[in-house]
Amino acid sequence: MSDLKIALVHAGEREVREVTTGTKAWELFAEDPAVVVARVNGDLKDLAHELADGDEVEGVLIDSPDGHDVLRHSTAHVMAQAVQDLFPDARLGIGPPVVDGFYYDFDVETPFVPEDLVKIESRMRKIIKEGQKFSRRVTSDADALTELADEPYKIELIGLKGGAADTEGAAVEVGAGELTIYDNVDRKGETAWSDLCRGPHLPTTKRIPAFKLMRSAAAYWRGDEKNKQLQRIYGTAWESKEALEAHLHRIEEAERRDHRKLGRDLDLFSFPDEIGSGLPVFHPKGGVIKREMEDYVRRRHIEEGFEYVGTPHIAKEGLFHTSGHLPYYGEGMFPALDVDGMDYRLKAMNCPMHNLIYRSRQRSYRELPLRLFEFGSVYRHEKSGVVHGLTRVRGFAQDDSHSYVTAEQAPDEIRHLLDFVLGLLRDFGLDDFYLELSTRDASKDKFIGSDEDWEVATKVLEDVCLSTGLELVPDPGGAAYYGPKVSVQARDAIGRTWQMSTIQYDFNQPSAERFALEYVANDGSRQQPVMIHSAKFGSIERFMGVLVEHYAGAFPPWLAPVQVQAIPIAERHADYLYEVAKQMKPLGLRVEVDDSDDRMQKKIRNAQLQKVPFMMIAGDDDIAAGAVSFRYRDGRQDNGVPLEEAIERVRAAVESREQV
Template identity: 70%
Template sequence: MAAPAVPAAPRLTVTGGTTAGTAVREAGLPGKDEDGVVVVRDGGGQLRDLSWTPDVDTDVEAVAANTPDGRMVIRHSAAHVAAQAVQQLFPEAKLGIGPPITDGFYYDFALERPLTPEDLAAVEKRMKQIVKGAQRFSRRELASVEAAEAELADEPFKLELVRDKSGADDPEVMEIGPGALTVYDNLDPRTGEAVWGDLCRGPHVPTTKHIPAFALTRSSAAYWRGDQANASLQRVYGTAWESQEALDAHKELLAEAERRDHRRLGTELDLFSFPDEIGSGLPVFHPRGGVIKREMEDYVRRRHIEEGFDYVGTPHIAKEPLFHTSGHLPYYGEGMFPAMQLDGGPYRLKAMNCPMHNLIYRSRGRSYRELPLRFFEFGHVYRNEKSGVIHGLTRVRGFAQDDSHSYVTPEQAPDEIKHLLDFVLSLLRDFGMDDFYLELSTRDDRPDKFIGSDEDWAAATEVLEDVATASGLELVPDPGGAAYYGPKISVQARDAIGRTWQMSTIQYDFNQPSPERFNLEYVASDGTRQQPVMIHSAKFGSIERFMGVLVEHYAGAFPAWLAPVQVVGIPVAADYGDHLEAVARELKAAGIRAEVDHSDDRMQKKIRTHTTQKVPFMLLAGERDVEAGAVSFRFRDGTQVNGVPVAQAVATIVGWVARRENASPTAELLAELVQAG
């Protein structure tokens, strides 16, 4: 599913001394409904309320409700309404922060007790009353920090923000903007009196009536500023949209996502589990899940070898100083498990494979004639993820990376990055994912997070950006998201229901090969010793995570080439089981995973069972099939093709699997194959 097109932003001029809302009305732009203008964007890219009044004529862009920025403003405004409702129902509640997030919003509160589902229903009911009341959002600047402290004397968390961050451009604190402290009051439309207010930088929709569709979704525990050492809070989550239709579509997407949840399907299909005896975030694969994992590994291993990679292997632990040399300690220290004492010194579980690949490179002298030199392995790594972020297979503590490192001359780097990007995209397409965009992660100004010179970072970023742009895919900036050692390209893939998953990464590393780190060298054509560029790439990211994504992408109905059981024979009666066993033997001889169901269940129950287990090919056999030397096909969608000769049936299945078809087989597709010969 492609992302919906973002409507073009109309441009207009706000006359000095008048409001942006006046300019919107005079331009004839809508003020209501899903395409209604809710804010404007000034020339500096800042979003402004429609009540904003510039001193001079100013060109702006109108921002409609049904755009990403418009939805963000609606959701932030809905968060304020939620906070107002909570404080009206629970006057003792103290306010934390309430930012918009992907597809929704949250607000944190200090409360005397946890909120119940009944409490959330009451809060949502009160929110509807506030929205119906058409309260106006009104921005007000506070004259000083002292004025803010006086006004917020009963709000300890807001006071902390004012005292610690006032006037600072700190991205961690969304409620305080640079240069001024502002409050947004909610005004009664009849009296003009403020009925509630919150410290906030805005902007907001004009009135609560511009929040046409919302719902509270859940509550959870939280901590002030995300630190468990701080106060315990209650977090209320919600979602808000530009129309009831958009909200309904979002709810249906959530319902479909629930039906596709890989954790539930993993249990139903007997693929994997997370035994408590092993520990959180450490999966085990059952035989059927093991089939899928092996198929993924075998295929991607073969593709790497075809693409010029040498297969290597490295251990799970290493002496701690290795990770100081690589820079992972201290830059990635929090993501690594604590040290263990062996042989009189500290060892670490590895969280990445690159330091060991560097040692393989450094094991002997290298010539420029060997470059690009490409190493690849399924390296099992361990990362000390916090318990709150562990999520099925998609966020685990132990996983196998399809990890590779290319060592190239600086001149070879652009071509190698293009080669890797083409390889990544072809692999994802092989597994049925073909809707992508790219994200370019770069450094910011935090000296404690990144190493290397500005010049090296600029050169590396330019190479990645040029290759990403030349790919023709959408390129989205991600400032500050780079690894400590260099910038990276991430492939973002959309699944069957339009959700985005970060998949593969390609990272440009000029730091680990340096003399201060591993001192990697090659002998150049002129006899001098030069430093190679190291390019990290992971195609799946991890086998575990990619399997979780595939389970959800296919809703458990894997393509036949990946399916744990590709064919099940279902005899109409026990007398016909031997016929299907003979067919199964032919299929197994051709490398197909085939079984025959000899259980005592009735045929229709067997069909239901194996349809639920999402087997792509079911072969039925009754008296006529046996007499004719044939079978009847039954498919996951319920369609059926009767009386197919056994030789043709076997050839059809073998051909389908060999071609790695990602579509589910159906009677219609089978008929097309038969017709085509």
């Protein structure tokens, strides 16, 4: 007899069903093997979860984000079981899912080597084939301490239960509230392995379709360098063998596109040890790209109504107290410099100095929006472990702008900035993006300002974002301390997502407690403007790193450091091509003549390796005809192209910004 009513949710539709007491979630999805966990009243639960009257239940597919997390966390448990089978003295750390995979930390006497990973993978396959059941049980702190007496790191996590465990994924293992352990139960009903975990998990190990261990590395316990160094094994798991193969292909492609390697191979930039970590220098070819980016964005800012300003690299420390950066962002700034007995700081942001420009004289409502822009060099005290090529540096240039507007003008200004940003990204060949709205976490004290101000600012950003028709993803707690922000997340040529431009609504820095910015309103009263921060590239360095990987170093002609490689078939043909180059350079075209002793085929190969968009090859027949053989980067070649036409092809491609 049916005595419970539950609501089954599918594709946004609710269907009320009557079920009997004791019905488990899996019974609702028995005919859909892609469902691996259930969302019950908004919380993820094992499929073995017993339903209660009034529950709202939704099946979670294995290929969904939540499904991936559950799959990967379950695979991490299987890996940990395999490690302790093979290395009985290994002690367990934590094992959460991460983007595209999972990891587990172990305390072992000897670091893992690649041969160990092969053995662990083999043992994992046996565990998966056995179809062990993931079985959840609630326990008390006292019982868990007794059961896990040989696991010192788990004992520590039990002591942290209640919220403090949210470090390096520890909360995934424990969390607040009741304490739970998951047993891996074999076919005989015996417990093969156990782990302290809040779950949920797959029903059985057989529901793990495809996985691979990737690498091992050292990692400090709970991410604190004061703690013991453990061994971390990284792996990945996917809903099918095809999805795993696609992921591994993306990794291979990402390695091929690695901007650090391409930057070296294409002679674009370097990171000399003598200068310091995270401080790049641009070589002539990289300088060409950087200059093209700067020229473009400077022109576009002027077209969009911005005025160009300039500010110094350092300032008195008090300025950053006024702005709030030292109290709320001090760990991201370099230590103080003693200048004439006073403390100065390298600036980590440009906005405080722009506020001083605004405040330098009285402003009228007729001047607003007032838009200031500069290429401001800033310095961030990034930890050495996160510095990464051009995409995470310690010194960089921001195409930083600040719009000062009335509260009524704010929505239109944000819309104007967002249109500007999206147009810029498209011009650089990035046209697949979504928006992320970062809001405050009211429970944390790193955010300043009233609830009303935050509500107004967040609503303005949200409304503008929704009006674009782009996907909007929430980012709770990700706001800057002074206001909410929207960031443009762009997908590159192989589908990876990069955070690019940001637009931030700031009602704090203009306030009387900070910079006391004012404008005279049309009724003669003095009012506080709203300040809107925006960075289109974010940083020129990071944007260049993304572009190198997006294009795999094969830049479109307008950005390419060398647009044309002129290749003489023999030494006697070089003078002809030098004359060709002389005709092209006044047009702003970048041409190099390869007059080396290499054979023609090697010169062509060298140009291909340097990813030059066009080649002009000349021999006796070409000179006689006033022509060249015109070769494209993809290997296509047109012979006997009249010189004037060949030059026009290059000029047109550069001017149109086409992606050759």
